[in-house]
Amino acid sequence: MTIYLPFFVLFALLAFGVPVAISLALSGALGIFLATNADVLVGILTASPGSALSTYELLTIPMFILMAEFMGVSGITSSLFDAIAKWTGRVKGGVGIATVITGAAFGAISGSSTAAAATLAKTSVPAMLNEGYPQRVAGSIAAISGTIAMLIPPSVALIFYGLLSGVSIADLLIAGIVPGILVTLTIALTIKVLLFRHPLPESYRGYSFQEKIQSLKVAGPFILLFLVVTGLIYTGIATPVESSALGAFGALLIAGKSGNLNGERFRTALVNTCAISAMIGLIIVCAHIFGYFITFTGVTREMVAWVGGLDVSPYLILAFIVLLYLVLGLFLDLISILILTVPVVLPLVISLGFDPLWFGVIVILLSEIGIVTPPVGINVFVVAKSANIPVESIFSGVLAYVLALLALVFVLIVFPDLVLWLPSTAG
Helix, strand or coil: CCHHHHHHHHHHHHHHHCCCCHHHHHHHHHHHHHHHHHHHHHHHHHHHHHCCCHHHHHHHHHHHHHHHHHHHHHHHHHHHHHHHHHHHCCCCCHHHHHHHHHHHHHHHHCCCHHHHHHHHHHHHHHHHHHHCCCHHHHHHHHHHHHHHCCCCCHHHHHHHHHHCCCHHHHHHHHCHHHHHHHHHHHHHEEEHHHHCCCCCCCCCCCCHHHHHHHHHHHHHHHHHHHHHHHHHHCCCCCCHHHHHHHHHHHHHHHHHCCCCCCHHHHHHHHHHHHHHHHHHHHHHHHHHHHHHHHHCCCCCHHCCCCCCCCCCHHHHHHHHHHHHHHHHHHCCHHHHHHHHHHEEEEEEEHHCCCCHHHHHHHHHHHHHHHHCCCCCCCCHHHHHHHCCCCHHHHHHHCHHHHEEEEEEHHHHHHHCCCHHHHHHCCC
């Protein structure tokens, strides 16, 4: 009863639409009370906010959010797609491929999958429709391209995993680069295959070399900011917190130079940053409370011992874990999945001999699939609403990309060095 009742309460609260943070706090408090007593519960509730939010690395989240807010003010995100499209203009499926590259580029300055999907829906979907892409194809490309932001630094998802797991956030951010590039290439290749089987009546507009070079002026500030933030982390010159602060300052300079920054927009950027950071902070505190419940009941310890006694291949157990994340992705958002699973699953994964850094990237990649699959599929709903495309049409269009990303997950499991190599070379 001590173990099962709090979990039942948690899932019941989530089913009734209670916010994730409140659901975690209530169910965790119930579990602590059942496992100990009221005095222990009061002590934990008193100490949890301070201990949960005292982590120095937590500062990376508001700084990267602020960087994204300032870049949004600068207007560079809306013109980035046009610049990339000039380089892919003569390629078959060039507009779709430009959308994918823009999704990766936008992820490098925002780290938010939902924000990337909303931006692509407003910028690239109209361009694809003008080129003759069916709504289903255009909407699905925008939805799946938005997911790349979850892996490309500065990924808030990877930072959150690092805070929950204790894995180095710097290593996680660097580890996301190669898989992020592979995801981008996988989606682009899938577009090429789909267009080979079902050609589209798109026109191919060529651009002169001079026009292409001029387009780089738009991407220049973005490229410089990405190289500064990621480069400082990779070389070890700056910590993720220091790099995020420099990134926010650089984005402020870019926004100021663009002429779009004024007092009202500056205030809005700060308010949005505070609101999002406060929401994430509340979730972390409540997850901390739930984590105490997991610790007191010894669920993780018992599970590791039980799995250790099984005479099966570690990869078979890993396959069940992958399936678990795919199923959870159908119903829960990324943060909920990480909070519910990392404290329990990660010790099990480590006991099986797998690297926690590598596992974090795999989890985020599986979560990418979850945000475009029904019934939740938040990216699909965002694109459908922003571009006025039927939801069911986009869901049917993303199936091919989901299968392609599952194949990539298999490749990363077979060749873990694709994830671990770059962090091992970092300063």
